[in-house]
Amino acid sequence: MKHVDEYRDSGLSAAVAGRIRKLSTRPASFMEFCGGHTATIARYGLESLLPAQISLLSGPGCPVCVTPVGMIDRMIALARLPGMIVASYGDMLRVPGSASSLLVERGRGSADVRVVYSSYDALEAARSNPGRQVVFFGIGFETTAPATAAVVLKARELGVDNFSVVSAHKTTPGIIRALLDSDEVKLDGLICPGHVSVITGTAPYRYAAEQRRVPCVICGFEPLDVLQSVLMLVEQVESHRAGVEIQYRRGVREQGNEKARRLMDEVFEPADSVWRGIGTVPGTGLSLRPELSRWDALARYRLDLPEPQEPAGCICGKILRGAASPEECRLFGSRCTPATPVGACMVSGEGACQVRYRWRRHPA
Amino acid sequence: MCLGIPGRVEKVEDNRAKVSFGEVSVAVSLDLLAEPVSAGDYVIVHAGFALERLDEEEAQRTLEMLREISELETR
Ligand code: SF4
Numbered sequence: 001m002k003h004v005d006e007y008r009d010s011g012l013s014a015a016v017a018g019r020i021r022k023l024s025t026r027p028a029s030f031m032e033f034c035g036g037h038t039a040t041i042a043r044y045g046l047e048s049l050l051p052a053q054i055s056l057l058s059g060p061g062c063p064v065c066v067t068p069v070g071m072i073d074r075m076i077a078l079a080r081l082p083g084m085i086v087a088s089y090g091d092m093l094r095v096p097g098s099a100s101s102l103l104v105e106r107g108r109g110s111a112d113v114r115v116v117y118s119s120y121d122a123l124e125a126a127r128s129n130p131g132r133q134v135v136f137f138g139i140g141f142e143t144t145a146p147a148t149a150a151v152v153l154k155a156r157e158l159g160v161d162n163f164s165v166v167s168a169h170k171t172t173p174g175i176i177r178a179l180l181d182s183d184e185v186k187l188d189g190l191i192c193p194g195h196v197s198v199i200t201g202t203a204p205y206r207y208a209a210e211q212r213r214v215p216c217v218i219c220g221f222e223p224l225d226v227l228q229s230v231l232m233l234v235e236q237v238e239s240h241r242a243g244v245e246i247q248y249r250r251g252v253r254e255q256g257n258e259k260a261r262r263l264m265d266e267v268f269e270p271a272d273s274v275w276r277g278i279g280t281v282p283g284t285g286l287s288l289r290p291e292l293s294r295w296d297a298l299a300r301y302r303l304d305l306p307e308p309q310e311p312a313g314c315i316c317g318k319i320l321r322g323a324a325s326p327e328e329c330r331l332f333g334s335r336c337t338p339a340t341p342v343g344a345c346m347v348s349g350e351g352a353c354q355v356r357y358r359w360r361r362h363p364a
Numbered sequence: 365m366c367l368g369i370p371g372r373v374e375k376v377e378d379n380r381a382k383v384s385f386g387e388v389s390v391a392v393s394l395d396l397l398a399e400p401v402s403a404g405d406y407v408i409v410h411a412g413f414a415l416e417r418l419d420e421e422e423a424q425r426t427l428e429m430l431r432e433i434s435e436l437e438t439r
Contacts, residue, residue: 001370001385001386002370002372002406003370003406003418003423004370006423006427011434012430012431012433012434015430015433015434015436015437015438016430016433016434016437018437019433019436019437036367089411117390117411117412118393118411118412118413119411119412120393120412121412140411143368143410143411143415144410144411146396146413146415147393147396147410147411147412147413150393150395150396150413194368195367195368195408195410195415198368198408198415198416199415221367221368224430228426228429228430231433247426249419249422249423249425249426250418250419250420250422250423250426251368251408251415251416251418251419252416253416257396257397257398257415257416258398259396259397259398260396260415263395263396350367
C-alpha cells in the first residue's frame with residue numbers, strides 16, 4: 001500500500017538503527033506519547049534494534065485507556081434510560097466501568113448500544129429513529145474532537161433534536177505539561193503523536209522543548225518513521241539541542257489543520273478533565289459551548305451516580321504516566337488478558353498492557 | 365484510536381469522497397479539509413474523516429533522506 005509499505009523496509013530500518021547505535025553515546029529515555037506508536041514499536045520489535053542505553057516508555061496517549069471509570073459509569077447509566085440509543089467507537093464497549101461495561105449491558109438486553117465508525121453514523125441513527133434519543137460517546141484527542149465538532153454543527157444545521165453528544169475528549173498540550181511538571185519520570189525526549197499533530201501542528205510541544213529543554217519529534221506510524229524519529233531525538237540529545245522537529249512531514253504541517261481547529265473552537269471550550277490514573281488536569285478537556293447545550297448530553301441528562309470504583313489491583317494509571325510497565329502488575333496475563341480485561345490498558349489495541357501481551361507473550 | 369490510515373481518493377462528490385485502502389474502500393467526509401482534493405490524491409483517514417492530504421513531495425524527501433542514511437551506513 002502506498003505511503004505505508006515504503007516505511008516498512010527492513011534494509012533501511014537496519015541502516016537507521018545502525019546510525020543510531022553509532023551516534024548514541026549516553027543513556028536516554030524517550031516517551032512515545034501515543035499508543036499507536038507503542039503498538040508499532042512492539043509489533044516490529046524496534047526496541048531490539050536500539051542500543052540498550054536507549055529506553056522507550058509508553059505515555060498517556062491511548063484515548064480508551066485514559067477515559068476514567070466515572071465516565072464509563074455515566075455512559076452505562078445513560079444507555080439504561082428508556083428508549084435510549086448509545087453510539088460509540090468500538091473499543092469503548094469493552095472498557096470496564098465500576099460494575100459493568102457497555103458490552104455487558106448490551107448482552108443483557110438492558111441497553112441499545114451501537115458501534116459506529118464515524119460520528120456521522122451516530123447522527124444517521126438519530127435521523128432514522130425519530131422516536132428515540134441517540135447519544136454519541138465522543139472520545140479521543142485532537143484527532144477525533146473535530147469529527148465530534150462537525151457532527152454537532154451538522155445536527156444544528158439539520159435541526160436534529162433527538163441527538164446529543166457526551167464529550168469525553170481530551171487535548172494534548174496540558175497533559176504533556178502536567179507530565180513534565182510532575183517530575184515523576186525523567187524524559188530525554190518526546191516521540192510526539194503524528195495524527196494529533198496533523199490537527200495541532202507543533203504548538204503543543206513548545207513548552208517541552210523551550211521551557212523544559214526536552215527534545216520533541218513529531219512521528220509517523222510506520223516502523224521507519226519511529227526509527228527515524230529516534231535518530232532525530234538522539235541527534236538533538238547528542239548535540240544538546242531541544243527543539244520541535246517534524247519527522248512525519250508528509251502528513252504534518254507546522255501550523256496544523258487550522259480549519260479543523262476552527263470547527264473545534266466553534267463547538268467546544270476548554271474544561272478540566274479527569275484522566276485515569278492521573279486525576280483532574282486543568283484545561284485538558286473539551287466541553288460543548290453553552291449555546292450548543294441542546295446537543296450536550298451532559299447538560300441534558302443530569303444523573304446522580306455513586307462514586308466510581310477503580311478495578312482492584314490494576315496499575316493502569318501508573319503505566320499511563322510512564323512510571324511502571326505492564327509486567328509489574330500482578331494481574332497481567334493471569335486474571336487480566338485481552339479476552340478478560342480488568343483495566344482499560346488491556347482493552348485497546350493501543351493500550352500498553354494489550355500491546356505487551358500480544359507481542360511479547362506467547363501463551364501456549 | 366488515533367491511527368489514521370493513508371488512502372487513495374477515488375471519487376469526490378460534494379463533501380464526501382470514496383477512498384480506497386488496497387482492496388477496501390469507504391466513504392469519507394472531507395469536512396475537515398481546508399483545500400479540495402481530487403482523484404489520485406492520498407489522504408489520512410481517521411474515523412470516517414479525512415484529516416489532511418498527504419504531501420507527495422515531502423514523502424519523497426523523507427524517503428530520500430532514509431536512503432542517504434542507508435548508503436552511508438552500508439558503504
Ligand atoms: S494488566 Fe490489566 S489490571 Fe494490570 S495494569 Fe494492565 S490493564 Fe490494569
